[in-house]
Amino acid sequence: MRFLAVASGLSIVLLMPALAETAKPSVQLAPHRAVYDLSLLRAGNSNGVENARGRIAMEFGGDACDGYTLKYRQVTILNSSESGSNTVDIQTATYETGDGRSMHFKSTSLRQGLIKDGEVDGDAKLTPQGTLNVDLKQPKRAAFASNGETVFPTEHLKRLIEAGRRGDTTLAVKVYDGSNKGDKVYDTLGLIGRKIEPGAAAASLEDPARQESLASVPRWPVTISYYEEGTADRVPVYTISFELYENGISRALKLDYGDFALKGDLKSLDVQAPSPCQR
Template sequence: MRLSHLSVLVVAGLLAAPAGQAQAPAPVAPVASVPLGQALEARHLAAHRAAYRLSLSRARDPGNIANAQGAMLYEVVDACDGWASRQRFSLTLTDRDGTEIETASDYSTFETKDGRRLRFTLTQMTQGAVTSRIAGEAELTADGTGVVRYSEPETKEERLPPGTLLPNIHTIVTLNAARGGQRLVVAPLFDGTSPDGAQDTTTVLSAWDAPREVAGFPSLSPLGSVRMRIAFFDRDAQQQGGGATTPSYEVSLRYWENGVADQMLMDFREFVVEGQMVKLEDVPGGC
């Protein structure tokens, strides 16, 4: 799951249940935990659809945000040789004068399971009007260098630096790092949400947690998990500032070893939004 932009689309009717109550007409089937010492691979990620309730966690002074609420729907499908994902996310912001602003986006990707190619589209909206579109295709070589060919907002190419990771591979790399006892992963990430190529990321990892009972989502109970905080940095600002810059955005998540995230905090500097998973179900697919 990638959450590097405030991306929103109204998900009407998805979250009718009270916060914290799961709805799972087709729940994710339980699977055994992968033994520590065995690396997680693309085949271990779960094809799934998850819905999240979003709410304001805190607002920072002297900001002007008084409230935030919305919903997010994330879906990832096993398309045999790759992962097809779609993220739709809605958020209504209310300022201190009571004015409401509705923002929305629809973000889709197809990433090959070898982590070498990514097709992407992102449409962002404010008050129902389209404000930006990003689309194109990225291709990496074995050392992580590569090129992005954009078709929107303009036709152009951007080079990708050595070690660049695509979204699902980044998830697998960070999960394996946590399972191996690492506490830090630093890597360029390209997910198609920026018109300027890769972003630098720093991921801080907690200790790996053993399986535990997960109320409402029994399919997660046999699995290990980790809490991580991912900071995103503008590469140009990093290079101009000698590497010491403030993150443009940060997100904290609890990831289970099958790639499902059930809790998140999205830090947009002026305010922080909490996301809580309220629905999880299987999505058919595969070879």
């Protein structure tokens, strides 16, 4: 993304203290548990999906001192008059170091609650230049590298928040999250809308988003499109939209898979005490 540019800018500011503004604090992500209820937003024509429902349950924890953990589970039930009911259950656990340089990931995908559709297990590391090195244990032992600056999901989230703070409207970066079979890096384009000040547009908030822990936190409308790395075809394979709070919490999800789209309403939210870490 713009890490090198920001670092260069800071060095210039240090040489001109008379003109420097007060530095904004680093992004502090809130440890939290959230549940989203899924429903069909748009039906597709090609795959015959006529109805859908499901749930996302996630737990995010840690800090820049000890690293970040994420446990994520998405269960989606897709209904079609042609193929009947199909249940997809995706469970993911990740750990990212606080400096954003390495990540361990493991995910399992089930269909109809029983059939193991896929398992991914591996480790990824970034060189100081941002080159990605991945060591996969599942679905089969393999190793690969990808050139060009790449970031992991938590660092991507932080950079989106930093971009929103600056008033930037776009953010393009390569992201590796270990998804699919763990063998793909995605080109992403993030579109960031105008900041929503605390207390604004309160009528649209779900009840869990009205709690005191979010009352003074600004947020931004964000849309992220994921593209196959380096391909000429710029049709995204996946697009997600949401409102992103400055502490990393999200609401008003929209998951666009191309053939159909889901929306996710925040059902419950448990925000935990902030970390004393000052990094």
